[in-house]
Amino acid sequence: MAYAGDDELLEHVTGKEYEFGFTTNIESDKAPPGLNEGTIRLISQKKNEPEWLLEWRLEAFRIWSEMVEPEWAHVQYEKPDFQAISYYSAPKKKAQLNSLDEVDPELRRTMEKLGISMEEQKRLSGVAVDFVLDSVSVATSFKEKLGELGIIFCSMSDAVQEHPELVKKYLGSVVPKTDNFYAALNSAVFTDGSFCYIPKGVRCPMELSTYFRINEAGTGQFERTLVIADESSYVSYLEGCTAPSRDENQLHAAVVELIALDHAEIKYSTVQNWYPGDENGKGGVFNFVTKRGICHLRSKISWTQVETGSAITWKYPSCILKGDHSVGEFYSVAVTNKRQQADTGTKMIHIGKNTNSTIISKGISSGYSQNSYRGLVQINKSAKNARNFSQCDSLLMTDHCGAHTFPYIEVKNSSAKVEHEATTSKIGEDQIFYCLQRGISEEKAISLIVNGYAKDVLNKLPMEFAVEAQKLLAISLEGSVG
Amino acid sequence: MMTTETVNVQDEKKSAFLGSISSAFQGAETYATLRKSAWDTLSKFAIPGTKTEAWKYTRVGKVINHSWMKSHGNSQINLPEIAIGGLRYVFVDGLFRADLSDELTYPGLNIRRTGENAENNLLGTLSNHQGDWFEALNAAFFNDGLVIEVDKNAQIDRPVHLVFFTSEENTASFSRNVLSLQESSSLHVFTHYIGSEHSTFSSVVTEAFVGKNAALKIDKIQEGNETAFHHVDWTKQDRDSRFDITTVTLKSSWVRNDLNIRVAGENCHSSLTGAYLPSGKEHVDNHTMVDHMVPNCESDEKYKGIVRENATAVFNGKVFVRPDAQKTNAFQQNANIVLDDTATMFSKPELEIYADDVKCSHGSTTGQFDEEAVFYLRARGIGEVMARKLLVEAFLADVITTLSDERLQTYCTEKIQQLMHS
Incomplete structure (x- = not known):
């Protein structure tokens, strides 16, 4: 069934330029392109790092040099030239800031364009924003308030200086240097990221949030995030990003490690909206991320992600359910449009007894994009009474796109219960028709249907994020029925 | 490397x-x-x-x-x-x-x-x-x-x-x-x-x-x-x-x-069913691929297995829907029962879909016999061995009954019972 004005609508939407496409001109201190031991020594020296960390980086570099770039994902792209990337870039005007007034006006304009004006954030939501612009944290708010509770929330570079014992103990403990090609690369060259430690028995009173942003042309972002929730603590962590419109491909190879000690809970939410490239697939961010958490006794890790950006996404937030009675959750909405390619999913590794995991994945493909769910559920011999439920749905918007499901289910235990189901279908024409009949425009109808379809996941997002995510979904998909 | x-x-x-x-x-x-x-x-x-x-x-x-x-x-x-x-x-x-x-x-x-x-x-x-x-x-x-x-x-x-x-x-x-x-x-x-x-x-x-x-x-x-x-x-x-x-x-x-x-x-029907019950050190690997090249077809797949002892079973089914194959209706189901901690089940049901106006779904389950069902039968005076026999038969029945000849069905059912209780 075709609707009048379909073509017009399509053209309108596909022709839409990336809304957050702008660049910020801030002088930056930048390393020449290329990667060798010298580059790593330079990064380490610039950041005034201790000897052990330099050794750790160099070891990772040696491992990386012997690795081959993985090709198993259901994506096609031109491999990045690792020697053409500059591995270090820091805004020059870095100073210790106590209030927003001290922030570089250029930066503040950037933030305002992103719709995350700090005053508003502070006033309305009580969110502490650790704003990362090109690898180095520029402003951190609410730090003092968190400090009273003993919560450490700072940039990775600061953590290395101020809390080296924690960093040394946990860095690479969940995602080892040898894990994969991009994790090894990240271990060698990471420049910054966020560090978070919640002490025993503390319930973090606010959502911790970091806005990542790729800015300087040609610099890859190699963020390293480490979240440690000590015994019986709770933290909700938000990560969100938008990036300026660019012609050349930008590489993003982040590593996120979560450690939930006994009885702790970590909720990690992501909204990702990096530049997806133009309608011909030119440009756009390569997002090759390794995210993994480890759950100790009776702890819980919950990943929630809304993925709408990036030209190539290669991302599997995972949970190692090591402790008995631990819980892993993964909620994902992945939207691909134009020529975007996403291969995303999760891994749930059940080791402890009575471990429980839930996977809800909603894929939405439009334009000429390819959207794949790839997930592993592994129940080991020791995981008595382990339980998993997976649901992976795909929604197709046009007849040029693809939606794929590649679940891997490995059961080595006779008391495990594993369920997986997946469906793939078109957006309901009867539903659109119903809305149209009631005077709701097609764009609104689609937004309504898609938001309803993704509700299970959006509900899991913290309030502030949920609103943003809904807007994002609507922007990404309005009228894209073909 | x-x-x-x-x-x-x-x-x-x-x-x-x-x-x-x-x-x-x-x-x-x-x-x-x-x-x-x-x-x-x-x-x-x-x-x-x-x-x-x-x-x-x-x-x-x-x-x-x-x-x-x-x-x-x-x-x-x-x-x-x-x-x-x-x-x-x-x-x-x-x-x-x-x-x-x-x-x-x-x-x-x-x-x-x-x-x-x-x-x-x-x-x-x-x-x-x-x-x-x-x-x-x-x-x-x-x-x-x-x-x-x-x-x-x-x-x-x-x-x-x-x-x-x-x-x-x-x-x-x-x-x-x-x-x-x-x-x-x-x-x-x-x-x-x-x-x-x-x-x-x-x-x-x-x-x-x-x-x-x-x-x-x-x-x-x-x-x-x-x-x-x-x-x-x-x-x-x-x-x-x-x-x-x-x-x-x-x-x-x-x-x-x-x-x-x-x-x-166009307008084809394909149906694939399978049953497997490896035991000992056996290894059974079933790979299936349904390539929907044209519109208006339907496929229905159902594989069921019971894995015991040190055995390993693999199911890897793929439904592939090409860009032109609109109105495809594809269904895929894999159900497994793992009876021992030494047994392993690998299940990988895949969907690869390049057309939008389709209905494709798959499901995969791995679990055990329903102890409540065993209890139900035992409460009605049926011995445990017999009860489990019945449950095995019932679990595999929707595959076995797709054999075209009753003699084949009986042959398989008897063999399965022998194997399960040997």
Whole structure:
């Protein structure tokens, strides 16, 4: 069934330029392109790092040099030239800031364009924003308030200086240097990221949030995030990003490690909206991320992600359910449009007894994009009474796109219960028709249907994020029925 | 990353294996082009291992680390008692045995041995072993098999009953069959693979062409004992056709089934069902692929298994919907019961979809017998053993009942009960 004005609508939407496409001109201190031991020594020296960390980086570099770039994902792209990337870039005007007034006006304009004006954030939501612009944290708010509770929330570079014992103990403990090609690369060259430690028995009173942003042309972002929730603590962590419109491909190879000690809970939410490239697939961010958490006794890790950006996404937030009675959750909405390619999913590794995991994945493909769910559920011999439920749905918007499901289910235990189901279908024409009949425009109808379809996941997002995510979904998909 | 050393070990293994096979199976002169390209694949690609996605969960050592001989095909065998009144054709160790078989003539059928008289021009068109090492192995060395053609409009009232026996120790057998159904014809094929107590390897590739408005039903029963089975079925469906296949793997030390269906005509129906119940150290790997190339077709897949003791079962089903295949309706289901902590189940149901107006879904479950159901039965005076028997029967019933002949159903049900309680 075709609707009048379909073509017009399509053209309108596909022709839409990336809304957050702008660049910020801030002088930056930048390393020449290329990667060798010298580059790593330079990064380490610039950041005034201790000897052990330099050794750790160099070891990772040696491992990386012997690795081959993985090709198993259901994506096609031109491999990045690792020697053409500059591995270090820091805004020059870095100073210790106590209030927003001290922030570089250029930066503040950037933030305002992103719709995350700090005053508003502070006033309305009580969110502490650790704003990362090109690898180095520029402003951190609410730090003092968190400090009273003993919560450490700072940039990775600061953590290395101020809390080296924690960093040394946990860095690479969940995602080892040898894990994969991009994790090894990240271990060698990471420049910054966020560090978070919640002490025993503390319930973090606010959502911790970091806005990542790729800015300087040609610099890859190699963020390293480490979240440690000590015994019986709770933290909700938000990560969100938008990036300026660019012609050349930008590489993003982040590593996120979560450690939930006994009885702790970590909720990690992501909204990702990096530049997806133009309608011909030119440009756009390569997002090759390794995210993994480890759950100790009776702890819980919950990943929630809304993925709408990036030209190539290669991302599997995972949970190692090591402790008995631990819980892993993964909620994902992945939207691909134009020529975007996403291969995303999760891994749930059940080791402890009575471990429980839930996977809800909603894929939405439009334009000429390819959207794949790839997930592993592994129940080991020791995981008595382990339980998993997976649901992976795909929604197709046009007849040029693809939606794929590649679940891997490995059961080595006779008391495990594993369920997986997946469906793939078109957006309901009867539903659109119903809305149209009631005077709701097609764009609104689609937004309504898609938001309803993704509700299970959006509900899991913290309030502030949920609103943003809904807007994002609507922007990404309005009228894209073909 | 592979080091040079492992590559060399691989190469040595490969050349030792290919060397012994080719010295045993030399001399086939037919299908020169096919064999040549098969050899190219064999030499170009490495033996599938953990890094080969399609063979990820299946170790091939049982086949590769063995030096196989060719049988003379004249050993004495006892044919199984199962009779379904079909036209019976018997192969022993890969070679046709006229003395045990019915006449190769029947109204509506045109049956000859593969490679007899002229080369069959359909052979090798579906199974072109692009990249699959084991299919190439079959293409390079097959030396017998049947080509069965069904005339236009012929409804064959008797099933074709193929028996593939392996008997002689350390022998490998490579057979190749072609089934070709002309327009509006129908055929039921029952293939019984019977292995022996000795180490043997049986590789059978069957290519089926289902013409317009034709219907083909294949029932496959595999009883391998110590025999390693590699069975590949390729089917191409023309418009308005129907293809049903049921694969029951009762017992075999090592099984790899590849089932590929190419739905090339509109308005087709394909149904794939399978049951497996490996125990001991057995390994059963079922790979299926339904390639929806055109619009308005439906496929229905259901595989069920019970994995016990140290056994491993693999299910990897793929539904592939090409960009033009609108209105495809595809369903895939895999249900497993794992009975011991030493048993392993790998399930990988995949959907790869490039068309939007489709309804595709899949489900996979792995669990145990419902203890409440056991309790229910016991509360009604049914002993525990009997109760579990009933539950096994019920669990596998929707696969077993797709076997076309009641005698086959009874045969399988009885065998399953014997196996489960041995």
